[in-house]
Amino acid sequence: MLIYMDTCCFNRPYDDQSLIRNSLEAQAKLHIQSRIRSGHIRLATSYILWYENSENPFIMRKTAISAFLRQYGSVYVSSERGPIVQGLARDIMHSGLKAKDALHVACALEAGCEYLLSTDDRLLRYRHEHLLLLNPMDFIRMEADKQ
Numbered sequence: 001m002l003i004y005m006d007t008c009c010f011n012r013p014y015d016d017q018s019l020i021r022n023s024l025e026a027q028a029k030l031h032i033q034s035r036i037r038s039g040h041i042r043l044a045t046s047y048i049l050w051y052e053n054s055e056n057p058f059i060m061r062k063t064a065i066s067a068f069l070r071q072y073g074s075v076y077v078s079s080e081r082g083p084i085v086q087g088l089a090r091d092i093m094h095s096g097l098k099a100k101d102a103l104h105v106a107c108a109l110e111a112g113c114e115y116l117l118s119t120d121d122r123l124l125r126y127r128h129e130h131l132l133l134l135n136p137m138d139f140i141r142m143e144a145d146k147q
Contacts, residue, residue, distance in 0.1 A: 002075060003115045004044045004108035005029070006101070007052040009136060010065045012119050014058070025119050028136035032117065036072050045073035046107035047082070048100060077107040085110050097126055105131065115139060 013026040035041045050069065056062040077085060088106035093099060101123045108116040109131055116133045118124055124133050134142065 001040075001115070002042045002044055002111065002113045003032075003117060003139075004046070004049075004104070004111060004113045005032070005117045005136075006104045006120065006123065007049060008119045009117050010049075010053070010068075011056075011061065012136070014061050025136050028140050029117075029119075031140060032136055033068065033072075042074040043069075043072050044075040044077065044108060044111035044113050045069045046077040046085075046104070046111070047079040048085075048103040048107055052100065075111045075113075077110050081110055092126070092128075095126055097123065101126075105133075 009029055012022060012029050015022045015026070017023045017026060032041065036043050050066075053062055053065050053069070056065070085103060085106045088109060089099065089102040092102040092105050097105065101120065104118075104123070105116060105126060105128065109128070113131060116131055117136050117139055118133060119135060124135060126133055
């Protein structure tokens with residue numbers, strides 16, 4: 001199974017954990033990362049994910065996320081595929097998604113992912129016939145139902 005996690009998903013463990021939603025989503029995201037480490041799930045990354053992470057003003061967070069992406073990313077959508085990705089993103093933006101969110105969706109599609117995980121409610125409302133967008137908690141629930 002190949003998944004893509006957007007920037008807000010990677011950053012959820014660094015958000016205010018006194019909020020129950022943040023805490024539960026962070027735990028779910030960390031569990032998914034452990035499944036990636038163990039090889040049960042494969043991770044796709046992209047140039048937009050790397051770019052957004054490079055803009056993170058918190059050095060420790062940026063470094064930790066980069067290390068995980070580098071070590072466990074099994075598919076990478078590079079900027080060389082930019083024209084294809086940008087064309088897909090333009091079409092996706094007609095649904096109302098912002099440019100960076102549309103680029104994440106386009107990269108996940110270009111990588112051949114089955115799932116895109118996010119904690120962004122606006123992004124999670126987007127629907128595509130070849131990609132299921134889920135919150136990390138819903139992904140874990142779906143994965144458990146399959147077992």
